Amino acid sequence: MPLEFxxxxxxxxxxxxxxxxxxxxxxxxxxxxxxxxxxxxxxxDTEIPAPTDGVLQKILVPEGETVPVDTVLALIAVEEGEGxxxxxxxxxxxxxxxxxxxxxxxxxxxAATPTAAPPTRWRPGRHPELGWISPLVAxxxxxxxxxxHQVKGTGLRGRITKxxxxxxxxxxxxxxxxxxxxxxxAPAPAPPPEAPAAPAPLPEALTVTPPEPGVxxxxxxxxxxxxxxxxxxxRKRIAEHMVYSKRVAPHATTVMEADLHRVVAHRxxxxxxxxxxxxxxxxxxxxxxxxxxxxxxxxxxxxxWTDQGLLMHKVINIxxxxxxxxxxxxxxxIKNAHTLSLLGIAQKVQDLAERAxxxxxxxxxxxxxxxxxxxxxxxGSLFATPIINQPNVAILGVGAIKxxxxxxxGDVLAIRPMVYLSLSFDHRVIDGxxxxxxxxxxxxxxxxxxxx
Numbered sequence: 001m002p003l004e005f006x007x008x009x010x011x012x013x014x015x016x017x018x019x020x021x022x023x024x025x026x027x028x029x030x031x032x033x034x035x036x037x038x039x040x041x042x043x044x045d046t047e048i049p050a051p052t053d054g055v056l057q058k059i060l061v062p063e064g065e066t067v068p069v070d071t072v073l074a075l076i077a078v079e080e081g082e083g084x085x086x087x088x089x090x091x092x093x094x095x096x097x098x099x100x101x102x103x104x105x106x107x108x109x110x111a112a113t114p115t116a117a118p119p120t121r122w123r124p125g126r127h128p129e130l131g132w133i134s135p136l137v138a139x140x141x142x143x144x145x146x147x148x149h150q151v152k153g154t155g156l157r158g159r160i161t162k163x164x165x166x167x168x169x170x171x172x173x174x175x176x177x178x179x180x181x182x183x184x185x186a187p188a189p190a191p192p193p194e195a196p197a198a199p200a201p202l203p204e205a206l207t208v209t210p211p212e213p214g215v216x217x218x219x220x221x222x223x224x225x226x227x228x229x230x231x232x233x234x235r236k237r238i239a240e241h242m243v244y245s246k247r248v249a250p251h252a253t254t255v256m257e258a259d260l261h262r263v264v265a266h267r268x269x270x271x272x273x274x275x276x277x278x279x280x281x282x283x284x285x286x287x288x289x290x291x292x293x294x295x296x297x298x299x300x301x302x303x304x305w306t307d308q309g310l311l312m313h314k315v316i317n318i319x320x321x322x323x324x325x326x327x328x329x330x331x332x333x334i335k336n337a338h339t340l341s342l343l344g345i346a347q348k349v350q351d352l353a354e355r356a357x358x359x360x361x362x363x364x365x366x367x368x369x370x371x372x373x374x375x376x377x378x379x380g381s382l383f384a385t386p387i388i389n390q391p392n393v394a395i396l397g398v399g400a401i402k403x404x405x406x407x408x409x410g411d412v413l414a415i416r417p418m419v420y421l422s423l424s425f426d427h428r429v430i431d432g433x434x435x436x437x438x439x440x441x442x443x444x445x446x447x448x449x450x451x452x
Contacts, residue, residue: 002075003076003077004072005036005072005074006072007048007061007067007069007073008048008069010046010362014069014364014367016068016069017067018039018064018066018233019062019064019065020038020045020063023035024056026057026058027057028055030055031050031136036049036056036074037073040237041363044361044365044366045359051076053078054076054077055076055077056075057074057077059073122137122138122141123138129149130148131159137160137161140162140165146165148165152164152168202226202228203222204221206220206221206222206228207219232327234328235328238329244390245387249305251426252432253385253424254435255383255420255421256421256443258442258446259406260417260419260447261417262447262449263283263286264401266451274346279350282346284320285345287375287446288345290441290442290445291371292318292337293442293445294439294441295438298437298438300430301371301393301394301430301435301438302316303370305429310429315336315338316370317368317371318333318334318370318372319331319366319371319372319392320353320373321376321389322352323378330356332361333352333365333367333368334349334352352365370392372386372388372394374395374397376397376398376399377400377401377419380400382399383420384422394426394430394438395423396422397421400419401418401419402419403417421442423435423438
């Protein structure tokens with residue numbers, strides 16, 4: 001009976017996912033642990049591996065469709081004869097004839113070696129000596145004339161995997177003598193390249209989704225030479241999330257500035273110490289720590305709006321906005337930030353940012369935030385009014401750190417590293433006075449950072 005291949009639960013709070021791309025076609029062999037489908041949740045693309053060896057018998061959910069977790073995505077045939085639609089294999093005689101035509105002439109001394117013997121036709125399934133042979137391993141062995149008895153298996157209980165066969169072929173190629181080839185005639189000149197096909201004409205007008213119900217924007221009319229670039233799944237999700245946030249939450253923003261000379265001094269004194277532990281100490285962890293202190297002082301900012309009341313979160317999970325360049329933006333989450341030291345937060349910031357840019361985050365690593373921080377100053381922005389990351393009720397924006405002349409107590413002029421901090425907040429939950437007190441607590445924490 002075929003095995004049901006289901007949409008796995010990809011993390012806490014993830015209830016559905018979109019099938020982005022099938023990596024295998026119906027009738028193709030699959031190997032346990034081999035990625036066979038790519039799914040998307042919010043802004044993370046994840047490859048889902050096959051749970052067992054077999055053949056992809058039937059795809060039940062097409063690309064582009066969004067389904068709940070535990071939905072049956074496909075059927076995998078794990079035993080021979082389960083209605084598997086596979087291409088017919090050539091008979092041994094035909095294989096041998098094809099080998100005589102295509103294979104180079106071996107040296108006479110090699111005729112007595114074991115490799116000159118007619119190859120065995122390996123079949124998927126249980127082998128009395130080698131154990132389970134997957135369809136992919138059998139296919140590779142038959143294509144390249146590999147005696148699987150000579151291959152050392154590194155899989156579970158010594159099972160031979162695709163990687164083992166490829167490693168064996170690589171070693172065999174290095175040990176084989178270079179074939180003697182006859183000189184070939186000079187190749188004929190290549191034909192001139194064909195002219196590129198003309199791009200498909202753009203429609204007379206392109207539709208635009210209204211940002212608010214009942215508001216119909218004017219359609220976009222393409223100009224001469226315009227090119228229509230399809231939206232990526234990430235860009236669609238970002239657009240939906242931002243439009244939804246602006247529609248449901250009345251945004252307001254307050255801005256303050258902070259003197260970071262104590263933070264700069266602390267960072268300069270501890271950069272080498274952190275580096276010895278493999279951590280790059282940036283300014284972002286300092287802002288995260290300051291945000292945690294402010295959230296502990298004003299817990300209402302660490303809440304979520306519901307029609308039944310405010311959901312007050314007991315844990316503090318900080319979302320960190322990470323730019324992926326033109327691809328988009330991701331917000332991985334530092335879970336339980338209130339339990340971490342500056343070193344622990346710096347480790348998390350570095351790890352999450354690096355894996356976000358490599359596309360290696362898991363879906364549950366971008367969910368569950370209770371507050372967000374975006375350091376837009378890394379690209380030179382002085383201050384901004386960020387959009388709240390739902391279901392948070394506020395987001396802290398950090399501008400570029402610039403040395404400016406400031407007036408200290410006693411009308412003394414000094415040059416200090418200054419930064420503008422902005423807090424965008426949901427005015428349904430937070431009033432202006434509370435927002436100002438929260439942001440003032442962030443400033444206070446930064447300006448009074450311990451010297452040691």
